[in-house]
Amino acid sequence: MAARLSMLPEDCISTVLSLTSPSDASRFMLVSSSLRSAAESDIVWDRFLPSDLPRILSRSHTQLNVSSKKELFFQLCSCIPMDGGIKSFSLDKVSGRKCWILSARALSISLSNEPNHWTWTANSTSIFSEVVELKTISNMEIEGRIQTEDLSTNTTYGAYLIVKVSDHSFGLDAIPCETSISSGTCSVTNTTYLCPLDEQKQQLELLFFMNRRQMMEKRVVEGECQRPSKRGDGWMEIEIGEFFVGEKSEGVKMNLTEVKGQQLKGGLIIEGIEVRPKCEQL
Template sequence: MPTEKKKPRSERDDGAVAVLPPECIAHVLSFTTPRDVCRASLVDKTFLATAETDALWERFLPSDRVEILSRAVDPVEYASNKELYFRLCNPILVDQAKMSFQLEKATGKKWYMISAEKMQVTWGDTPQYWRWVSLKESRFAQVVELLAVCWLHISASQLASVKLGAYASEMHVSLMLDDDDDEEDDNQGMEETENTKNIRLREDGWLQVELGEFYNNEGDEGEMEATLWETQELHWKQGLIIHGLEIRPKKGE
């Protein structure tokens, strides 16, 4: 008995979805995330057409994108809002190349990095203690290298804090990678907890350590302060290279 060959999902009638006005579909998709929109466009041709529209991707772009783009060191070229969105998912230098800006690809949340040049480094202008150098693997023109100070302890743990308005969090962080061959390392066996963070290797080759987290319920107003210090172990330290301070959304949110 002859049977009808089943059409691929992209060629089948989309039913109720197909009769909805594009504006309605775009409105519904705007309540999801860019990642969800990309996934939906792969399984439904109606969603695919809507997922290319400027109106939809404008919902995912930051409302202050014009101001952000005006601060870019190099012009950001794009032909559509979708293209602009994915262009901003890669870092762009802003503010005379002293900061970088990007969007988290899955959610569209803002992600900033402040260069070492824009940070306050105590004795940073004293060649005896710090020196400014250029590294090809850094997105910024200069990073700062610690030559010798006695108040910054880098071999065990440091006290870090993040403050936003009246809210502040504080934790100990390790600036040394775990070394299974060094049983004498003070960091050995130190498990990461809510109040203790270990250093981690990034995909770009740099090391990173979390200084803290905060919830911003004040919109774009207010000033955030992040501090890393050690004032108890006063022996001399060296070798720390500071690339910058990254402010980004928490994963999974």
């Protein structure tokens, strides 16, 4: 295929490559020197940039100094601060689809401004200037909202709560919480624990919270109750749910709630909620 393409005029090759994906175009740059120039052209990479990019970048004070559309694309694959630094925007390197992270400040967290319950602090591993750490609370409610017009159409997205667990945490793995995500008339509910499995602690707390645990786990199909998974940036993430973005603009609400909870808990550190494509969709 590469040999056949190299026989075409460069602008024709660029047009063909613009109909593929960022990952495909990147691979063609390595195939041969004759294809490299065509694969790096603005014709290709302009196709991979969001059509509403000027509107999105108007929400950021970051200056992007680039000399080509390809360079602009890959600069946008890094997190760009938005809305005064409480949100972050990026493009998926594989598909070019839009991704967002809503910081803890951009979320609605119950009693988050009460110093007896939460502490706002800096964290060297966070992309945001501050995160929030739970001191102690019984009923926890976290909500994030995003408009589908800020996302890529015809794409299935996942929403993930980004967290860490401090060394002095307590009560986080005793009782599962409920997660829900709603978009338009669609709503999906699941359950999750707030920290990884600790066998020894689980056995002790199971004695005290067996009835509550059984009540929550009956709300979903056996085996669906989740645990946080590790991320490459040193944080963990809890999948809140997924939703599909069509052509219609609408709001999406993402929630994590402990329903009728009476268990004191603490030591959960929240960075925010990430909204990203579930997989490569081309």
